[in-house]
Amino acid sequence: MDFKELGLISPILKALAAQGYDQPTPIQRQAIPPALKGRDVLGCAQTGTGKTCAFATPILQRLNADVVVGPRYIRSLILTPTRELALQIQESFAAYGRNLPLRSAVIFGGVGQKPQVEKLKKGVDILVATPGRLLDLQGQGLLDLSRVEIFVLDEADRMLDMGFIHDVRRVLKLLPEKKQTLFFSATMPPEVMELVDALLHDPAKVEVDPASSPVEVIDQKVCFVDKGNKSKLLAYLVEELGVKNALVFTRTKHGANKVAADLNKAGISAAAIHGNKSQTARQQALSDFKAGRVKCLVATDIAARGIDIEELSHVFNYNLPEVPETYVHRIGRTGRAGHGGTAVSFCDFAEKEYLKGIEKLIGRSIPVLGGHPWPMQVFEVAKDAKGRTVNAEDAEARAAAKERRRARDAANKAAAEEKKRQKAAAQAAKTAAPAPAPTPAPKKKREPRWKKAEGPGVLDTVLPERSAGPEREEYHDFYRPDPLSSDHIMDATARLLAPCKAPVKPEPVKAEEGQSRSRRRKKKKKGGEHAAPQSQAERKVREAQPPKAAPAPKAQSKRRHDRGHGPRGGRPMMPMKSGAVKDSTEQPSLMKPYYIEHD
Known part of the structure; x- marks a missing residue:
C-alpha cells in the first residue's frame, strides 16, 4: 500500500515524495483514512512511528477542501508539551503543505512574543503551540480559538508528566464544542483515559505495538x-x-x-x-x-x-x-x-x-x-x-547549586561593599572641598509693552516720524525712544499747557429795573425778529464800541463755584470774562479749594 491508496490528494503526495516517503507506516495506514472522513482518532503509539504525518496530512487536505473567504483565522490547533516538538511539527506542516495555499505558525515560551504575534496578526490556518504561551496570548486577547475545526493533542501522557494537564483542560474550554479531535499518546495511564472519555466521541482507535514496548529494530x-x-x-x-x-x-x-x-x-x-x-x-x-x-x-x-x-x-x-x-x-x-x-x-x-x-x-x-x-x-x-x-547524581547537583549560590552571594556582597566604599569616598571628597555654589542663570529681561504691541502705539502718536516713510523698520531697529526721557516729557507738557480758544457764549439779555417779565418778553419780541434793520453807519459805530464788562458774580455764587459746584448741579465752571482768551496757566488750581479755607 502506498500513500495514494490512502486517499491523499496530488499536492500532498508530491510533497511526501520530495521528503523521501514511499510507504506509509502502520500508524499512518490506520489513522489517515478515518481522519480524512472527519472522525475522532485515538492513537496509541510510541515516538518515531510517524504520528506527525498521520495527523498532519489529513488536516492539510481537509482545510484545503474548504475555502475560506476573507481574513484567515485559526482553523486547526495542535497542542504539544515541549518547544522542540512544537518546532518539529510546524516544520512538518510546512514541508507537507508546501504545494497548498495554507499558512501555519508556531508559538512557544522562552522567547519574545512580538514575532509570534506579528504572524498571528497576518492570519494563520494552522497553529502549533505549547500550553503556556497559548494561554498567555489568549489572555492578552491576541488570538481567538472559537472557530477551531480540528484539534490535535500530541504526547498526552507527556503533558501529564510535565504537569500540563490543568492547562490542557483550560485550553479545551476555549474551543468550540463541535470539532474533530485527534488524540495521540505513547501510554494510556488512568488520568489520560479520563481525558479521552471526556474529549472524544466515537473515536477510531489506532494502536501500534503494545504500549511502552521498545522499537524492535x-x-x-x-x-x-x-x-x-x-x-x-x-x-x-x-x-x-x-x-x-x-x-x-x-x-x-x-x-x-x-x-x-x-x-x-x-x-x-x-x-x-x-x-x-x-x-x-x-x-x-x-x-x-x-x-x-x-x-x-x-x-x-x-x-x-x-x-x-x-x-x-x-x-x-x-x-x-x-x-x-x-x-x-x-x-x-x-x-x-x-x-x-x-x-x-x-x-x-x-x-x-x-x-x-x-x-x-x-x-x-x-x-x-x-x-x-x-x-x-x-x-x-x-x-x-x-x-x-x-x-x-542528585547530591553532586545540589552541591554544585550551593557552590553557585555561594559564589553569587559573595559577588553580590563584594559589589555592595564596593558601592558603599565609593559612596563614602564621594562623601569625604564633598566634605573636604565643598563644591562652589552653582551660578544662578541670568533672569530673562522682560520686553517692554511698546515692543510687543502690534500696529501704531503710543509712541507712534507722540512721534509721528516713527511710522512715516519706508524706513520705519530700520527706525525701530536703530532708534527706540524712551517715553520717559526729559525731551518727551517736556514736549507732552507743552502740549498740555498750550493756549486754547474758549467757547464764545451769547451774552445774556439784561433785564431793566422795574420791568415785569411779560413787559420784558414783549420788548424782546418787539426788538428781536420784528425790529427795524439798522443802517450801515449805525452798525459800524456799534461795533467800534468796546464790549461791556460782565458784572462780578455774587459772593455766594463764587463760593459755590470755588467748591466745585456748577449752577443747578452741572459741571464745574471756571470764572473767566466772556469772549476773552486766557492762557491755561492763569486758571485757578483745582487743588486750591481743598486746602484754602474761605471766610
Missing part, C-alpha cells in the same frame, strides 16, 4: 561502570563504535553541562540542552546538532521527546531513568521511520534497581557490553549519616 546494550568513569567510557565508545551522531541523556542539568564539558576536553564536539538554557541557546544547539557541526548533544529528559534527527545513529543513557517508560522514550529517538539504531546504557551499582524495572517493562533482558577498560569495581551504595541511600 534498535540494538540495545548495557555497560556496568562506576559513576566516576562514565565520562571516560562515553568518550571511548564514541571513538570505538564509530558514532556518527549521538544523543546523550543525563539525570540532571548540572550533569548535562559536566558531560558536555568532558567530551569537549576529550576532543569530541558536544553541546548541552536543558531547561536552564535559554530558548535561543537550545535552538542553536539543536540546529548545530542537526547540521552536523556538533557530534554529541547532551540533554535532560526535557528533550526525550520532540527531537527528530534523521538517521540518528546512537543514543546513550548516561544515567538510567527512574521511570521505566522514560527509557522507551529516550531510545525512541533512534530507529525512527524504520531505520536502525543503537542504544547504550551506563549502569552503576546504585542503578541496578532501575535496570530491573526497565527489563520487566520491555519483557526481555538487555545484553551486556563488556570488554571496556573501566569495569565496575564499586559494589556498595552510598549512604548518608542516617543510613539513607544517597543518589550521587
